[in-house]
Amino acid sequence: MNLKNVEKKEKSMVELVIEVGREELEKGLEQSYRKNRNQISVPGFRRGKAPRKIIESMYGESVFYEDAVGFAYPEAYAAAVEQEGLKTVSYPQVELVNISKDGFEFKAMVAIYPEVKLGQWKGLSAVRPAAEVTDADVDAEIQALRSRNSRLVSVDRPAKDGDTVVLDFEGFDNGVPFEGGKAEKYSLTLGSGSFVPGFEEQLVGLAPGAEADINVTFPEDYHADLAGKPVVFKVKIHEVKETELPAADDEFAKDVSEFDTLDELKKSIYDRLVKEKADRSAQAFENALLDQVIEGMEAEIPEAMVDSQVEKMLEDYALRITSQGIPFEEYLKMTGTTPDQLKESAKEPALHRVKLELALAAVADGEGLEFSDEEIETEYKEIAERYSMEPEKVKNAVDREEILKEMKITKAAKLVVDAANVLAEPAEQPAEKAEASAEETSEEEKPKKKRAVKKKAADSEEKGE
Structure with missing residues (x-):
């Protein structure tokens, strides 16, 4: 191996120009021959038994060059990197420059660990945010615990935001039901935003037993067959449920914790x-x-x-x-x-x-x-x-x-x-x-x-x- 040239490029890239001699190439050619001989047909020889010289005379001496370079360049590249003491951070991009029976030359472009120039790092200043905890913070945690341990209870009144309604619905596009637009006894929390915009808002005020037509328009970025289309959902409300929170007392503490x-x-x-x-x-x-x-x-x-x-x-x-x-x-x-x-x-x-x-x-x-x-x-x-x-x-x-x-x-x-x-x-x-x-x-x-x-x-x- 002969490292012919080393050139530093932008963004910590280095280009190496490396020459590989006849002896290293010969080793690669022999490896290439052993790899490929079973795939090459030569009249008068069983497959895989034709001598390398016969194959090269028949197909040209370059027949094994491509794989030979693949076998030979990694060792030459590694030696060049070690010689220059390069700390590489990527695989090289390799380009063959020339090749003959006497050897070959290739370029390797590789990223190296960048040179770092530090500025000031001692004596810097910054704000350390206060770590204050208030009663309101604790109360918010208690409220979250109550919400996680809440239950839904049926109520006989019109639905309001935050309630869960149990309903049947079916969607129609110009009077024709569309796929995926129908469900029965579906539980939907109003205000969750889980349905098409405008759908949940129109359920507010509907009481158990009510039936209604809900007019909505699908968003432009919805599924192609419904994107931007105005549709009608026929709905029937079976049940309205509200969230009932447990009382915040000692019994609640025993239920949700070890206290x-x-x-x-x-x-x-x-x-x-x-x-x-x-x-x-x-x-x-x-x-x-x-x-x-x-x-x-x-x-x-x-x-x-x-x-x-x-x-x-x-x-x-x-x-x-x-x-x-x-x-x-x-x-x-x-x-x-x-x-x-x-x-x-x-x-x-x-x-x-x-x-x-x-x-x-x-x-x-x-x-x-x-x-x-x-x-x-x-x-x-x-x-x-x-x-x-x-x-x-x-x-x-x-x-x-x-x-x-x-x-x-x-x-x-x-x-x-x-x-x-x-x-x-x-x-x-x-x-x-x-x-x-x-x-x-x-x-x-x-x-x-x-x-x-x-x-x-x-x-x-x-x-x-």
Whole structure:
């Protein structure tokens, strides 16, 4: 192998021009001959028994070139990468320049780990949101518990928003029933938004036994055969039910928890909310600091790193969907989403994740962070305990280098936080507080990010089962 030229390109790409000599090519030609000889017919010889020279004289000396290059170039490429000390992050794109019996020349374009120039990461400042828990927060949790333990009771009155109605319905398009538009004794919660816009609103005010025609127009983005069409649903109300909440008392506390009194239940909820808000506050503080670290970083990030992160995120997403008992392909059909759309939506968060890992890795390297074998072993044990696995299974599922990478990133993030300054939270108006509380609740509903290491360990446990 002769590394003829090395040229750095934009976005941390490198082009290598590599020459492979006669001896290396000859090894590839022999491998190519052994692979293909059974598929080549030569008069006078049984299939697979014709000598290579006979085949080359009959079909031309280039007959084995294509596969020979495929056999020979990986070793030459790997030697060139090692010679230059390149830290590659993608497979190479290979282009054959020329080939003859004396050897061949090829180009390999490959993405490499980018050079990272950090800005300031010590002494940064950010607001740490207050972790205050109010009586109203606790009352909201109690109300949610009451709602989850509610029951539906029949009432003899017209339906109102929030009620559940039991009804028969059948849809007609220009007087003709359409497929999928009929059901009997169907339970529908008014205000849930689960039916065509305008349908549920017209059921408000109808009492048990009432019959009515409901006029609606399907949305333009509905199924092609009904999209944008005005239709009529004939409905009959069989029953109206309202939600009955249990009383918030000691008996309720005993029914829904391990506590004997409502006060004990409230104290438990208060303690949990304090911890949750404190954790969210700490995470928000850390995120604000790490965003500043990213903004101050300079690096030409190759697209291959982002693409790889996108794939990891989509694998994790698909795993979470299938763990809920829904085949991922079926989920895509239900949501009308294509894999390409998912990939596109994942690009921005994937880029942010790559930037974060590059920045924290640079902090770790700059500080010379190292971990002993004992510390790494402890990390394996903690992951094993978290997933109720044997440590050896975790080791088989998660590479040591990946464990070490995660440990460095986690420690580097802690260094950034420990060296930061906490800014006073600006005073909020009552309306702003209410809006912030609503956003906080929305954030709680989002799934938490999972480390790749944890995901691999979980995957391994599922396979082991």
